[in-house]
Amino acid sequence: xxxxxxxxxxxxxxxxxxxxxxxxLRKLISLLEEKGLSIFELEVExxxxxxxxxxxxxxxxAIAPPGGPAAGPAAPHESAAAAEARALAIEVAKGxxxxxxxxxxxxxxxxxxxxxxxVDIGDVVKKGQTLCIIxxxxxMNEIEADVDGTVVEIYGENAKPVEYGQKLFAILPSx
Amino acid sequence: xxxxxIVHRRECVASTNDTAxxxxxxxxxxGTAVVAGEQTRGRGxxxxxxxxxxxxxxxASFILRGPAAGPVPFLHLLPLAAGLAASDAVLAAAGAAVRLKWPNDLVHDxxxxxxxxxxxxxxxxxxxxxxxxxxxxxxxxxxxxxADLRASSxxxxxxxxxxxxxxxxxxxxxxxxxxxxxxxxxxxxxxVIRTFxxxxxxxAGRPIRVTSAxxxxxxxxxxxxxxxxxxxxxxxxxxxxxxxxxxxxDGA
Numbered sequence: 377x378x379x380x381x382x383x384x385x386x387x388x389x390x391x392x393x394x395x396x397x398x399x400x401l402r403k404l405i406s407l408l409e410e411k412g413l414s415i416f417e418l419e420v421e422x423x424x425x426x427x428x429x430x431x432x433x434x435x436x437x438a439i440a441p442p443g444g445p446a447a448g449p450a451a452p453h454e455s456a457a458a459a460e461a462r463a464l465a466i467e468v469a470k471g472x473x474x475x476x477x478x479x480x481x482x483x484x485x486x487x488x489x490x491x492x493x494x495v496d497i498g499d500v501v502k503k504g505q506t507l508c509i510i511x512x513x514x515x516m517n518e519i520e521a522d523v524d525g526t527v528v529e530i531y532g533e534n535a536k537p538v539e540y541g542q543k544l545f546a547i548l549p550s551x
Numbered sequence: 552x553x554x555x556x557i558v559h560r561r562e563c564v565a566s567t568n569d570t571a572x573x574x575x576x577x578x579x580x581x582g583t584a585v586v587a588g589e590q591t592r593g594r595g596x597x598x599x600x601x602x603x604x605x606x607x608x609x610x611a612s613f614i615l616r617g618p619a620a621g622p623v624p625f626l627h628l629l630p631l632a633a634g635l636a637a638s639d640a641v642l643a644a645a646g647a648a649v650r651l652k653w654p655n656d657l658v659h660d661x662x663x664x665x666x667x668x669x670x671x672x673x674x675x676x677x678x679x680x681x682x683x684x685x686x687x688x689x690x691x692x693x694x695x696x697x698a699d700l701r702a703s704s705x706x707x708x709x710x711x712x713x714x715x716x717x718x719x720x721x722x723x724x725x726x727x728x729x730x731x732x733x734x735x736x737x738x739x740x741x742x743v744i745r746t747f748x749x750x751x752x753x754x755a756g757r758p759i760r761v762t763s764a765x766x767x768x769x770x771x772x773x774x775x776x777x778x779x780x781x782x783x784x785x786x787x788x789x790x791x792x793x794x795x796x797x798x799x800x801d802g803a
Contacts, residue, residue, distance in 0.1 A: 478623075507674075514596045516670050518672050519674055520673065
């Protein structure tokens with residue numbers, strides 16, 4: 377394995393994540409609707425987005441805990457759905473394309489224990505390139521990239537179980 | 552399209568799974584089958600060879616895709632569905648009731664009659680697909696097996712049912728695979744798991760010896776869980792473990 381492949385992605389390569397286009401904004405808004413949220417704020421690398429929509433208001437006590445509005449990204453009273461929406465929205469806002477697991481099974485980053493991983497963070501991948509294998513019941517399923525881009529995040533740990541729909545990779549599309 | 556509507560017949564291939572995969576990557580439809588008279592590099596699991604002499608066994612692979620070009624439904628249960636289909640086909644063609652050694656072998660009287668090798672590709676430009684390979688020993692005499700496999704292998708001919716043609720097993724396999732795949736496609740994973748449990752070579756309540764990456768242990772089989780994993784109550788330990796892979800499985 378080449379050492380440069382192990383380097384985390386440099387700041388200059390992240391620069392474009394500060395931009396957000398109309399399509400990404402639309403994704404954010406539909407996410408807001410899907411999760412039934414009424415207000416959403418996001419700040420990433422010099423970009424700040426605040427989106428609000430008219431939604432049936434829950435009882436005030438449910439949104440305004442004693443002590444006033446909570447600050448920071450990991451408010452303890454945040455619902456699981458809201459936390460998931462926030463995590464996904466951050467990825468979407470960064471322009472990341474997510475690869476998720478199509479099945480229950482064990483996540484393998486290499487074709488066998490003696491081989492280097494299929495991909496590492498920072499690697500440029502092509503559409504159709506194998507990213508990992510998920511195995512269950514001796515069925516080996518190759519997960520291929522469905523976009524050209526750069527691998528910016530790997531969520532699964534080698535040889536550990538993954539669930540259906542679990543995030544595996546974030547890819548920053550090259551165009 | 553019913554499984555086996557399109558059949559690619561080949562005299563000799565390296566591996567029917569490899570041929571099916573190439574066809575799938577070139578866009579072949581759901582249900583397309585490849586059947587070969589002989590495989591020169593027939594594959595088993597863990598990189599092992601599937602002994603595939605000409606004219607003696609059924610060597611077939613099937614391309615399965617999801618409805619509406621979507622993901623293949625319950626991909627992790629496909630090997631179990633294929634095992635059910637292979638045992639149905641053997642029963643229909645030869646009148647022999649075989650057991651299933653979880654997750655992917657057909658056995659009769661403790662000897663190996665056949666096996667399943669499944670692979671999948673997700674997210675690629677040719678669309679999601681799975682290839683299910685089925686090997687069943689049909690016309691072998693004991694001497695047709697390599698010496699090191701002879702004691703542990705059997706064939707429909709050795710089992711001594713009625714005279715069986717490879718083609719009749721293949722025809723039954725297409726029908727049965729269509730049936731069990733459709734059970735998964737309509738979300739009925741319960742019937743696949745329950746029926747597989749009924750056909751386990753080492754059924755629920757029986758002692759088994761499991762070899763896993765972590766070592767060998769004995770316990771009592773407690774059937775399959777909702778994801779098709781083998782549930783084992785380990786001897787001398789509280790609770791059960793659910794396994795999604797084993798290196799070896801025997802009666803204890």
